[in-house]
Amino acid sequence: MSRDKSLVIDGVRQFFGPKNSRVQALSRTDLAIEPGQFVCLAGPSGCGKTTLLRLIAGFIKPSEGQITVSGSEIFGPGPDRGVVFQSPTLYPWMDVASNVELGLKFQGVSKDQRRADSERYLQMVGLTDFAHRRTYELSGGMQQRCQIARVLASDPEFILMDEPFGALDALTRERLQNELLDIWRKTGKTILFITHSVDEAVFLGARVLVMSPRPGRIVFDEPAIFSNPGEVIAAEEIRSLPAFLELRERVRNAIQHSH
Amino acid sequence: MVIPLEGLEYHPSGGPDDRHGGQAAVSKSAPLWVRVRKNFWTTRLTALAAFLVVWWFLTTPWAWNGDKPIMLPLYLPSIPSVWNAFIRANTIHPIAEGVDREVVGEYGYYLWQHLLATLQRIGIGLFFAIVVGLPLGLLMASVKIISVSIEPYINFLRSLPPLGYIGLLIVWFGIDNTSKIWLLFLAAFPPITIATIAGVSGIKEDQIHAAQSLGASRLQVVSSVTVPAIAPDLITGIRVALGFAWTTVVAAELNNGIPGIGGLAYLSGTELKTPLTITCIIVIGVTAIALDSIIKAMERVLTPWRGKA
Ligand SMILES: Nc1ncnc2c1ncn2[C@@H]1O[C@H](COP(=O)(O)OP(=O)(O)O)[C@@H](O)[C@H]1O
Numbered sequence: 001m002s003r004d005k006s007l008v009i010d011g012v013r014q015f016f017g018p019k020n021s022r023v024q025a026l027s028r029t030d031l032a033i034e035p036g037q038f039v040c041l042a043g044p045s046g047c048g049k050t051t052l053l054r055l056i057a058g059f060i061k062p063s064e065g066q067i068t069v070s071g072s073e074i075f076g077p078g079p080d081r082g083v084v085f086q087s088p089t090l091y092p093w094m095d096v097a098s099n100v101e102l103g104l105k106f107q108g109v110s111k112d113q114r115r116a117d118s119e120r121y122l123q124m125v126g127l128t129d130f131a132h133r134r135t136y137e138l139s140g141g142m143q144q145r146c147q148i149a150r151v152l153a154s155d156p157e158f159i160l161m162d163e164p165f166g167a168l169d170a171l172t173r174e175r176l177q178n179e180l181l182d183i184w185r186k187t188g189k190t191i192l193f194i195t196h197s198v199d200e201a202v203f204l205g206a207r208v209l210v211m212s213p214r215p216g217r218i219v220f221d222e223p224a225i226f227s228n229p230g231e232v233i234a235a236e237e238i239r240s241l242p243a244f245l246e247l248r249e250r251v252r253n254a255i256q257h258s259h
Numbered sequence: 260m261v262i263p264l265e266g267l268e269y270h271p272s273g274g275p276d277d278r279h280g281g282q283a284a285v286s287k288s289a290p291l292w293v294r295v296r297k298n299f300w301t302t303r304l305t306a307l308a309a310f311l312v313v314w315w316f317l318t319t320p321w322a323w324n325g326d327k328p329i330m331l332p333l334y335l336p337s338i339p340s341v342w343n344a345f346i347r348a349n350t351i352h353p354i355a356e357g358v359d360r361e362v363v364g365e366y367g368y369y370l371w372q373h374l375l376a377t378l379q380r381i382g383i384g385l386f387f388a389i390v391v392g393l394p395l396g397l398l399m400a401s402v403k404i405i406s407v408s409i410e411p412y413i414n415f416l417r418s419l420p421p422l423g424y425i426g427l428l429i430v431w432f433g434i435d436n437t438s439k440i441w442l443l444f445l446a447a448f449p450p451i452t453i454a455t456i457a458g459v460s461g462i463k464e465d466q467i468h469a470a471q472s473l474g475a476s477r478l479q480v481v482s483s484v485t486v487p488a489i490a491p492d493l494i495t496g497i498r499v500a501l502g503f504a505w506t507t508v509v510a511a512e513l514n515n516g517i518p519g520i521g522g523l524a525y526l527s528g529t530e531l532k533t534p535l536t537i538t539c540i541i542v543i544g545v546t547a548i549a550l551d552s553i554i555k556a557m558e559r560v561l562t563p564w565r566g567k568a
């Protein structure tokens with residue numbers, strides 16, 4: 001395993017609440033994510049998926065253990081770990097393009113360069129025509145696309161996504177899944193994708209993790225190949241492959257039997 | 260200020276651009292409240308006309324009343340006498356009927372100069388209230404020890420009627436403008452600070468997180484997220500502060516308040532120049548409504564996302 005740019009979660013446990021009535025959200029978790037991997041984490045709601053993501057993002061400090069990126073411990077949020085939130089956190093006082101450019105602005109990139117970059121990423125997510133709209137004028141799916149473009153534009157090593165398509169209708173979700181795979185293949189980013197949908201996890205992940213109900217623990221960890229086909233296969237075909245159905249079944253069992 | 264008619268969901272500011280303000284044809288058989296809603300300006304103007312008719316009725320001499328008006332002019336001056344007082348206050352005129360000496364407006368200033376003097380005091384007081392109240396609010400919202408130590412004093416100050424301590428301010432800062440501006444400042448900054456604190460506590464945690472994950476420094480979080488996020492609350496706070504400052508400034512001008520529209524209202528009353536007093540009251544009220552409309556318009560222009568995200 002290359003240490004370079006890999007993310008290592010080492011003996012992390014997480015508790016919430018005051019000492020005498022604390023709740024364990026995450027039991028001991030060890031996990032290494034290698035560069036370029038598309039990792040999907042599935043699990044029932046309330047099992048601690050978001051908690052794990054927030055720990056990696058640096059929004060909260062682990063009660064025990066440590067998280068390292070390229071061998072050095074993380075302290076707080078940073079631009080190397082971009083976050084796509086479950087409910088879009090776009091800024092309504094900026095238009096879509098300014099939202100996408102924000103990370104570059106924080107880095108001090110010149111205005112012209114920012115414009116060029118945001119145009120590129122808006123095109124990648126299909127929002128070119130909406131560049132100068134306000135974010136609240138976008139549909140839910142477009143807001144998630146905008147969040148993805150915003151994260152891509154600031155060029156992080158890792159993209160952490162928390163059920164980004166959970167609130168979307170089935171058709172939009174499938175479109176965005178395919179777009180996300182395209183983006184992953186183009187950019188080679190390391191992605192941690194959280195979902196409560198078994199189908200989504202198996203379809204997207206190059207590696208599928210399952211977390212048990214609270215206190216969360218990783219109980220299943222297997223590679224998947226469906227996001228990585230040698231030749232391009234239509235999504236419907238992939239979903240009807242026996243191997244796809246078989247893995248999906250095993251993931252579902254893992255979730256059910258972890259109770 | 261403006262009471263919504265029938266509790267219907269129209270915006271009291273109304274105006275020609277108002278959704279319900281158009282002169283859409285409304286059937287005569289429609290219920291009264293529907294007609295009221297559809298004919299915003301017609302209703303307002305009719306109400307004003309009715310008000311003026313009552314005023315005229317009360318102040319006109321009637322033969323059946325022994326050629327006297329129902330209300331004596333000292334209590335309620337007639338419409339023409341108020342109009343004359345308004346004209347006099349805006350022109351150079353003889354000091355009295357048949358006297359050669361001419362004077363400017365009232366007490367040496369035109370009416371607009373009185374108004375302007377008051378507006379200037381408000382402007383300066385409000386300016387300092389924002390300059391101090393906003394950063395103080397930001398500081399109190401982010402540093403616990405500061406908010407714990409300062410909050411009681413702000414609530415204390417807020418509970419005091421400004422007139423209660425104007426005397427003290429006069430002793431400290433003299434009877435001229437400085438004490439009045441201090442009074443306005445002290446009256447106006449608590450609402451701004453409190454609105455800022457409320458705004459900061461209303462910011463969604465993930466909006467801060469998102470910026471930090473995009474690489475924002477502490478200062479960049481403040482300038483790109485905190486300040487715009489609290490803008491709607493801040494403008495509301497400024498609006499409250501302005502209303503408060505306006506009622507306070509008029510009272511503050513009871514002492515040495517010339518030029519000043521409040522001082523003029525007070526002084527003219529003590530000298531039984533009732534038409535002039537009523538002129539002043541009308542000017543004070545209309546100006547207050549105009550200022551409030553300006554802030555509401557700014558609200559729409561500066562924070563178009565209010566209530567949408
Ligand atoms: N800030 C917090 N304070 C207290 N309890 C929390 C907090 N965040 C999460 N939890 C608890 O931890 C558990 C896991 O939550 P979460 O990570 O959001 O689950 P998931 O994302 O898998 O639905 C839940 O029982 C939740 O109530």
Ligand SMILES: [Mg+2]
Nearest residue numbers: 046049050162
């Ligand atoms: Mg969650």
